[in-house]
Amino acid sequence: MFQNFTTPSHPQDGPPRLAALRDALAAKGLDGVIVPRADLHQGEYVADCDARLAWLTGFTGSAGFCIALMGRAGLFVDGRYRVQARGQCADVFEIVPWPETRPADWLRAACPNGAVIGFDPWLHTPDEIDALERGLAASGVTLKRIANPVDPLWTERPAPPMGAVMAYPETLAGLSSRAKRGDAAQALVQNGQKATVLTQPDSICWLLNLRGADLPRVPVVQALAVLHDDGRVDLFTDAAKFHGTTLEDGVVLRPHEAFEPALRSLTGPVRVDRATVPFAVCDILSEAGVTVVPMQDPCLAPKARKTAAELDGARAAHLRDGAAMAEFLCWLDVQTQKMLTDPTHVVTEIDIVRHLEACRAATGSLRDISFDTIAGSGPNGAIVHYRVTEATNRRLSLGDLMLVDSGGQYLDGTTDITRTIAIGPVGTLEAQCFTRVLDGMIALSRAQFPRGVAGGHLDALARYPLWLAGLDYDHGTGHGVGAYLSVHEGPQRLSRISHVPLTEGMILSNEPGYYRAGAFGIRLENLVAVRKAQVPDGADPRDWLGFETLTLAPIDRRLIVTADLSAGARDWLDAYHARVRMSVSPLVTSKTRAWLEMACAPLAA
Known part of the structure; x- marks a missing residue:
């Protein structure tokens, strides 16, 4: 459960691996290759066996790609x-600012x-390749x-992951898999489609009320699926993952190698989400003469709109998580007090991660x-998705800001919370x-908006106070969150590039920030x-x-310039x-309860 802190790769590995890749390209008569951080499921998270970008470059972030040319x-x-x-x-890898620099232009x-x-x-994905080819038109560069x-x-x-699969309780999901499949199949019928291809594990797990253990931190089974217009589903993955788990009637488990033949045997029209399926899927269908209809994954919108049961579960999870956060924040405050009185008292970023994870584990749930917990002190906090390792582990110093992003x-x-804490x-x-x-x-948090408003309309509300001072941040203000699924879920976002209207039941993060490098x-x-x-x-x-x-967790009042907040804020x-204070106090120790009284006191006028 707990993360390790070993350095995942070494910069010195990059040059010989890049040289070997170039030799392989030359043997094939190629001038370059694109190496993305992606697998055939086209999700955000990849298993270790698919971490090709990290193997080549050493970069372990959750988004990016390399274009390797001969020189x-x-x-x-x-x-x-x-x-x-x-x-x-x-330094053999040039860091290219993206999306400001388009790969076609580069x-x-x-x-x-x-x-x-x-x-x-x-x-x-087809959308990705189409956009790149449009950008390369008349350039002489071909893919x-x-x-x-x-x-x-x-x-x-x-080796590929072989995590065990479990049935997800209908009492928590709020709908049976049969009902979900029926609704999705009806959407196909209404659009004159015979089937749809699903490749994203969280869509498949949501649709079938399954959870898995193929990826760290994300409880999904890596699988592919075809949903038919009568609600039947062909599920392609390793049967050994399902030991002791029974699938509902209408769901047939098939080996992974049966996926391509199954695509070729389909009768169209077949719905394909060109933003999420692999390019190869469209190739296979087209080669087989199957009519392809580009349309969004039918699971995305209903998965985003949480049921009443899922919302109740989210509230319970956040209350439990809030108690764990209170225990952690109280402990961190004690460590700061010790640092103020004893210069030899040492607390490191790894100490922060381990104690916070222990507080969550102590919930028993x-x-x-x-x-992976982000615990960046001082200059490390300016690295937006910093992950501490033994090599980067920093000792906290008085005067630091401690940024802790965890869930x-x-x-x-599924929870996700960030707090920034003053260390003295x-x-x-x-x-x-x-x-x-x-x-x-x-x-x-206070925003009210008419139906039809999208995340792109609201993003500026969070940035406006920073913009007044000429400050900003280089990430979206919020992402969707799943129900015991991915902590990053679409299609909803709070971002200037999002046009997806927000609607009841969607869960999103609200996370503005500011980062001063170094x-x-x-x-x-x-x-x-x-x-x-x-x-x-x-x-x-x-x-x-x-x-x-x-x-439900306190915000560090010691860092607030009260006069700079409006009365409403x-x-x-x-x-x-x-x-x-009222919600969390009954769930924590007496020591933490007393700390909460102080941490949650009203701001001074």
């Missing part, structure tokens, strides 16, 4: 990971005389489907953490920035659920929505802290 190699990463990538990768500049670039069609060139070089490649996987819900007195700049981040989080990082995160809003008398006769805050925070 140049670009590692494309977004703003969350650039500091991390520079620390993990040898290839045009790097290959002015044209080139043939290989790609593995199982590791890219070619190839067998993966990394796999033959990876002599110590791990933790199945796993929901992602738990409980059978009844901190500077004025840090407090001012913290207050602006808090102001943005509160503004979003100095400190600040992020505050609560999970929220979309619900009907209680608007005042006289409101326009529209269908109004708002947010219910699920997360102060009232919201005082009410939130009163709710935290």
Whole structure:
């Protein structure tokens, strides 16, 4: 359950591996290859056996890709990971800011005389390849489907995962698999489709009320599926994973090697989500003469709209998790007091991670953490998705900001919370920035909006206090969250690029931040659920929505410049802290209960 802290790769491995890859490309007559962080399921998380990008470059972040040419190699990463990538990768890899730099533009500049670039069609979606080919039009750079060139070089490649599968209780799901399959099949019938291909493990697990153990932190089974218009499902994975677990009638378990023949035997039209299926799926269907209809995965929208049972489970999980967080925050406050009186007292980032994970485990209900805990002190906090290792482990110092982003996987819900904590007195700049981040989080928490509003409309509410000071952050403000599934779930987001309307039952994170490279990082995160809003008398006769805050944990009042918050923001925070104290106090030790009284006290006027 607990994460390890070994350094996952070494920068010195990159140059010889890149050289070997180039030799393999030359033998195939290729000028380059795209190596993504992806597997055939096209989800965010990959098993160790599919971590080809990490094997090649050393980069272990959750998003990115490498384009390796004969004389140049670009590692494309977004703003969350650039500091991390520079620390993990040898200088043979050029860190390319993405999406600001489009891969097509980079290839045009790097290959002015044209080139043939290989790609593995199982590791890219049709939308991705189509966009790249459009960007390369008339450039002389062409893309070619190839067998993966990394796999033959990876002599110590791990075996595929074989985690056990369990049935997920209908009392927690709120709907039977039969009902979900029936609804999804009806959507196919209404659109004149005979079947749909599902490749994302969380969609399949949601549809079939299953959970698995193939990926760390994400309770899914890696499988592929075909849903037919009568509700039948062909499920393709290893039968050994299902020892002791019985599938419902209408769900047939088949070996993985039967997937391609099954695709070729389908009668169209077949619905395919071009944003999530591998490119190879469309190739196979087209070769077999099967009509392909591009349309969104029919599980995405209903999976995002949590049932009443799933929302009740989320509330229970967050209450339990809030008690664990209170125990942890109380302990950390004690450590800070010891540091103030004893200069020899040592607390490290690894100590932080281990104690927080122990607090969650002590609930007796933790199945796993929901992602590797981010515990960045001082300058490490400015690395947005920092993961401490034995090599990077930093001792906390007085005056540090301690950023802790963590979560738990409980059978009844998935949690994700970030708190930034003062380790002794901190500077004025840090407090001012913290207050602006808090102001943005509160503004979003209080938002009321008419139906039809998307996350892209709301993202600026969280940024506005920072923008007033000329500050910003390079990540979205929030992501969707699953129900004992992935801590990152779509299609809903709180991001300027999201056009998905928010609707009741969706759970999202609310996590603005600010990061000053080499100095400190600040992020505050609560999970929220979309619900009907209680608007005042006289409101326009529209269908109004708002947010219910699920997360229950104190926010460090010592970092707040109270005068910089509006009266409305102060009232919201005082009410939130009163709710935290009332809800969590009965579940914690007497020592932590006394600490909560102090931590949740009203702000001074």
